[in-house]
Amino acid sequence: MNNSLHRSLVLTAWIAGVFCLLVCAVIIRGHFTAATNDPWKSPRLLALKDQLAAEPKNKPLQTEIRRLDLEFRRNFRHRLALDKTAGWLLVGGALVLVLAAGKAASVSTKFQPPQPKTGAAELAAKLASRARWSLAGLGLVVAGAALMCSYHLTSALPADEADWQKLASKSGPEQAPAQAAPALSESQANWPRFRGWDGSGVSTNAGASAWDSTNGAPILWRSAIPAPGHNSPIVWGDRVFISGGTASRREVFSYSASSGALLWRRAIENVPGSPPKFPEIPDDTGYAASTMAADGQRAYAIFGNGDLAAVNFDGSVAWTKYLGPLKNSYGYATSLAVWGNNLLVQLDQGDSPTAGSKLISFQGASGRVLWERSRPVPASWATPIVIEAAGKTQIITLADPLVISYALQDGNELWRAHLLENEVVPSPIFVGGLLFVISPSSRLLALRPDGAGDVTTTRVAWTNDENVPDITSPVSNGDLVFTVSSGGVVTCVDAVSGKKIWEKDLGVSVEASPAILGGRLFILGQDGALMTFQAGREFRQIGQIQFSEKFLASPAFANGLVFLRGATNLYALGLAGANAPKQP
Amino acid sequence: MDAKPPEDSAVTRRQFLRNGARLLAMTGLGVAAGGLATRSTGAATVWQIDPAKCLRCGNCATKCVLEQSAVKCVHAYAVCGYCQLCTGFFAPEPNALTTAAENQLCPTGAIKRTYVEDPYYQYSIDEQLCIGCAKCVEGCNRFGNGSLFLQIRHDRCLNCNECAISRTCPGDAFRRVPVDHPYLLKTTSR
Amino acid sequence: MLRRLKFIGALGVMLLMALLVSAEQRFPPPDFENGYSLPSTSTPAARQLWLQYGDTAVFLAALGTAVWLIYKKRSRRGVFWLSLFSLAYFGFYRKGCICPIGSPQNIVYGLFNPGYAVPLTVLIFCFAPIVVALFGGRAFCAGVCPQGALQDLVLIKPIVVPPWLEHALGVVPYIFLGAGLICAGTGTGFLICRYDPFVPFFRLSGGTFILTFGAAFLLMGMFVGRPYCRFLCPYGGLLRVASLASKWRVRVTPDTCTQCRLCEQSCPFGAMREPPSPETNPKWLRAERKRLGWLLALLPVLILAGAWGGSKFSPTAAQLNPTVALAERYARQQIHPVEYGLMTPEALSLQRAADNPAAILTQAADLRRRFALACALFGGWVGLVIGVKLAALSVRPSRTDFEPDRGACFACARCFTACPNERVRLGLAPAAQGAEPL
Incomplete structure (x- = not known):
């Protein structure tokens, strides 16, 4: 009798066990098919949706998507219901299994009367000894596991917490990928940013002097610009870059410097975080007021909505970032600066010193933020320059009311001076050991950039308050400083003493900054008059070319050519034979 | 001894x-x-998502210990713009502004679109269908008012001692809140 | 094309609208003209507070009932049914998530994170079973713990775990407890809850790993009595220590022990201890005493070595913490950038770190310091546990009868009915049968 009971119990247990296994198999199968058949995962459905995006009118495709979608959703609901049922079935099956098997085991277990143990004391001693050893073994296993873990999971954080700060400021030159920064000479041969490699508006490229504006209108080529923008052209090798943009579309254009052909245009879109809605920007500034910058590998552009993009020279986008929203009543217009591997963005904004202005240094190759410093200033429109002075590589920034110098290396502030007022648009220049900055419509100042801390009263070499511009930046050949006001008054000031040498009213309105090339001062009027003067102690005009469109952008000089951006056309001026890049 | x-x-x-x-x-x-x-405290705590910190990564749909996540999308109607082209409802560049499957962003069709008056539509969530994947939340926050957001639904949540989603939350958006104020609802956009 | 144009048109309208509205909302809530009223967002309430107190009351009542069944009724059947009730209530109904096993973590978390107030229910769930254990042994394990009940239920044919292995594995719960508590104290997470093998079964859902882990324990539990309770459960470890000091203890029989060894067979958990043999060899005694002396001297060495090793291990252990792990990943990203997909959790969290690295790194640094201390404590704790166990293995027991080990006994009441004397006392067997040893 016991035997038959045992047999039926064992049979029950087996049936329950098989049942449990079957239920498990059903659940597991459901989960494997889920990987491909859930409506949000199915590669088939996703591919069909992609295809539909390409052919929006494909009716059968739509029908197929709807059919599949419905089917997958049904499957999904079905699977959920099944899982719930199966779970309870499994619980039930397992209960039957356990009860039957337990009963079977108790039925089958034969009662064995315990035997008296002999040598219990010895056994106990032996057992304790073995337990001690196994315990020691366990201790070793724990220690070994910890050792293995610490060997395989080494920390990437520096051992010394002091070095963490470096990580936080993201500088760490040793961490920057070894990417060759362009040689200084290479930068100097090109026009990699607003107003040339050092932002001074002086071209060291002697080749361009082969062209003489007295020789008539040497327009080498002229190319239409497909999108509006007030940014100035930049040049690297045979490439001229400009950007353009509207509220709906922002683009980067690359032209051949020698032929003027538009090599490619790249729309900057889908910038992560960039909203579809932009702050309103007055047309006078536009969405592409900031001049681009290039480092020999990539060209960088920033737009009025806060989109920052790095575009490879082949036209592919290297990276994009959204830095906005930018609070700027006129629209953001500060140009980008590059130095070595650093891309510098002076992101001044708002109406108050606490409105979130900052200076950011990006690693050009990756777009990684190397460091970021908040700036106690409201919006400004001046472009920073990088200078080598007092044994340091300094970034000079202007904004109302502060001139601040930052160390390029880590962004730490080197010195500051309370010298500026009004809406700061003109950019600084650094020539012959002096920094020339303009406090708009107020005064032209010369500073010695060798101080530390607050240098408001200690490092001003001289000031001059005659015909001070409010938009254009100064230019200097080291001996003389030239400024041109919006109303067209050119003023020549002695760079050492700050005394005015001469002034001349040209009678044109000017927004482009002046430039010096081969002893000639270039001034580009808004109405399209490109005038050249002798950059000397006496006023003398050399030549004038009249274009028939509006010019706001500053000229660029490279490859022996002059590049001008008009409202609708990009021009290259120069002699056809003189466009070989020359090293200074 | x-x-x-x-x-x-x-x-x-x-x-x-x-x-x-x-x-x-x-x-x-x-x-x-x-x-x-x-x-x-006498009152126990429950888990909740801070919508301001939520990064819409999609973990909520998959990391919950429940097969059907206790996290669902909820709608703050007062914040909603009732847009005709709802970027939480429609896939990017929809084929047409209809409720056809190919136009919907929601993979399970959990958002119901009903006409209110020209040109406004009401969007509501069917929690039976919602899986908490945050696709609509991302669309609504990126391009719209952000009236759709994720919340832990306490009629489903088991209130685990350690929320399994919170461990993997990239935005550190999970926190314990008092049981008598168990929701962190949006009242203004973004 | 027309459709596309329409879309672009719609987008244009949207953008126009967007430009018109205030900065606060891209699209202003419309003023409805047809009397549409805004629906309100539904907010289903969490489990009511009174229900939580109800759970606590059920818990305390179950604890009391367990003590009564074990000591007063001495009924295996009663304990079994109580444990089934607990399995149904705390397991399948409450889904295993109001349970004392993880509660020490909440206590420690509350101690070191002032922002977290430990709920009263958690305090009760944590302390009540310990207090009971201090007086009456592990009544909680026998009758109230759903995890224990589940394992007890699936036990089909127990095999004897070799005592040397049992003793060695017996320290694992304490190590796990230490690890769980330092993780809780540093705000890293609740390891004990995370690796609870049975809760996924109560919920009927869970991840692949934990389900496999739980299934492995259940399968093992068919042949090894309560493997989780004996070799992993940290709360069981606490109760074990507490019941070492218990006022009353589970006795196989309150009557005289006839040393029949029947009870030894009845215990599936290897908790029954036989009395030491009366014959003693003075040579052994001296050796034993000497060994005990050495082992006691070894104890501080083990603690110090553990603390030292633990502090060395802390940078690795700190990576368990999500914030430290993020800082690590961020630091690694600076050296070897890894491309994560768009909108993946990894990319998003890295972005969060990159947005404000100083904040993450400051937190990570603070956590690192906490971990340095916590890991030293943990290492010392492991050394202490192993040292104490070593010494305890060298102490001569002082019992005269067969009796369950105070700590190891789950108070399941199985041995009661195995004792012939007890059977007589309970009237299950005629007196003559129980009077003589077999």
Whole structure:
């Protein structure tokens, strides 16, 4: 009798066990098919949706998507219901299994009367000894596991917490990928940013002097610009870059410097975080007021909505970032600066010193933020320059009311001076050991950039308050400083003493900054008059070319050519034979 | 320990040690419980997502210990713009502004679109269908008012001691909130 | 094309609208003209507070009932049914998530994170079973713990775990407890809850790993009595220590022990201890005493070595913490950038770190310091646990009868009915049968 009971119990247990296994198999199968058949995962459905995006009118495709979608959703609901049922079935099956098997085991277990143990004391001693050893073994296993873990999971954080700060400021030159920064000479041969490699508006490229504006209108080529923008052209090798943009579309254009052909245009879109809605920007500034910058590998552009993009020279986008929203009543217009591997963005904004202005240094190759410093200033429109002075590589920034110098290396502030007022648009220049900055419509100042801390009263070499511009930046050949006001008054000031040498009213309105090339001062009027003067102690005009469109952008000089951006056309001026890049 | 103590004294000594240990343990427990009780709250806590911190990564759909996540999308109607082209409802660049499957962003069709008046549509969530994948939340936050957001639904949540989603949340958006205020609802956009 | 144009048109309208509205909302809530009223967002309430107190009351009642069944009724059947009730209530109904096993973590978390107030229910769930254990042994394990009940239920044919292995594995719960508590104290997470093998079964859902882990324990539990309770459960470890000091203890029989060894067979958990043999060899005694002396001297060495090793291990252990792990990943990203997909959790969290690295790194640094201390404590704790166990293995027991080990006994009451004397006392067997040893 016991035997038959045992047999039926064992049979029950087996049936329950098989049942449990079957239920498990059903659940597991459901989960494997889920990987491909859930409506949000199915590669088939996703591919069909992609295809539909390409052919929006494909009716059968739509029908197929709807059919599949419905089917997958049904499957999904079905699977959920099944899982719930199966779970309870499994619980039930397992209960039957356990009860039957337990009963079977108790039925089958034969009662064995315990035997008296002999040598219990010895056994106990032996057992304790073995337990001690196994315990020691366990201790070793724990220690070994910890050792293995610490060997395989080494920390990437520096051992010394002091070095963490470096990580936080993201500088760490040793961490920057070894990417060759362009040689200084290479930068100097090109026009990699607003107003040339050092932002001074002086071209060291002697080749361009082969062209003489007295020789008539040497327009080498002229190319239409497909999108509006007030940014100035930049040049690297045979490439001229400009950007353009509207509220709906922002683009980067690359032209051949020698032929003027538009090599490619790249729309900057889908910038992560960039909203579809932009702050309103007055047309006078536009969405592409900031001049681009290039480092020999990539060209960088920033737009009025806060989109920052790095575009490879082949036209592919290297990276994009959204830095906005930018609070700027006129629209953001500060140009980008590059130095070595650093891309510098002076992101001044708002109406108050606490409105979130900052200076950011990006690693050009990756777009990684190397460091970021908040700036106690409201919006400004001046472009920073990088200078080598007092044994340091300094970034000079202007904004109302502060001139601040930052160390390029880590962004730490080197010195500051309370010298500026009004809406700061003109950019600084650094020539012959002096920094020339303009406090708009107020005064032209010369500073010695060798101080530390607050240098408001200690490092001003001289000031001059005659015909001070409010938009254009100064230019200097080291001996003389030239400024041109919006109303067209050119003023020549002695760079050492700050005394005015001469002034001349040209009678044109000017927004482009002046430039010096081969002893000639270039001034580009808004109405399209490109005038050249002798950059000397006496006023003398050399030549004038009249274009028939509006010019706001500053000229660029490279490859022996002059590049001008008009409202609708990009021009290259120069002699056809003189466009070989020359090293200074 | 130099002489073997008699059997009964060993027992009493152990008894004594035991009593002492128990007294000590009870005192310790009492102090700990007392100290904690002054800081403890009668009300228990539950988990909730801070919508301001949520990064819409999609973990909520998959990391919950429940097969059907306790996290669902909820709609703050007061924040909603009732847009005709709802970027939480329609896939990017929809084929047409209809409720056809190919136009919908929601993979399970959990958002119901109903006409209110020209040009406004109401969007509501069917929580039976919602899986908490945050696709619509991303669309609504990126391009719209952000009236769609994720919340833990407490009729589903088991209130695990350690929320399994919170461990993997990239935005550190999960926190414990008092049980009598168990939701962190949006009242303004973004 | 027309459709596309329409879309672009719609987008244009949207953008126009967007430009018109205030900065606060891209699209202003419309003023409805047809009397449409805004629906309100539904907020289903969490489990009511009174229900939580109800759970606590059920818990305390179950604890009391367990003590009564074990000591007063001495009924295996009663304990079994109580444990089934607990399995149904705390397991399948409450889904295993109001349970004392993880509660020490909440206590420690509350101690070191002032922002977290330990709920009263958690305090009760944590302390009540310990208090009971201090007086009456592990009544909680026998009758109230759903995890224990589940394992007890699936036990089909127990095999004897070799005592040397049992003793060695017996320290694992304490190590796990230490690890769980330092993780809780540093705000890293609740390891004990995370690796609870049975809760996924109560919920009927869970991840692949934990389900496999739980299934492995259940399968093992068919042949090894309560493997989780004996070799992993940290709360069981606490109760074990507490019941060492218990006032009353589970006795196989309150009557005289006839040393029949029947009870030894009845215990599936290897908790029954036989009395030491009366014959003693003075040579052994001396050796034993000497060994005990050495092992006691070894104890501080082990603690110090553990603390030292633990502090060395802390940078690795700190990576368990999500914030430290993020800081690590961020630091690694600076050296070897890894491309994560768009909108993946990894990329998003890295972005969060990159947005404000100083904040993450400051937190990570603070956590690192906490971990340095916590890991030293943990290492010392492991050394202490192993040292104490070593010494305890060298102490001569002082019992005269067969009796369950105070700590190891789950108070399941199985041995009661195995004792012939007890059977007589309970009237299950005629007196003559129980009077003589077999």
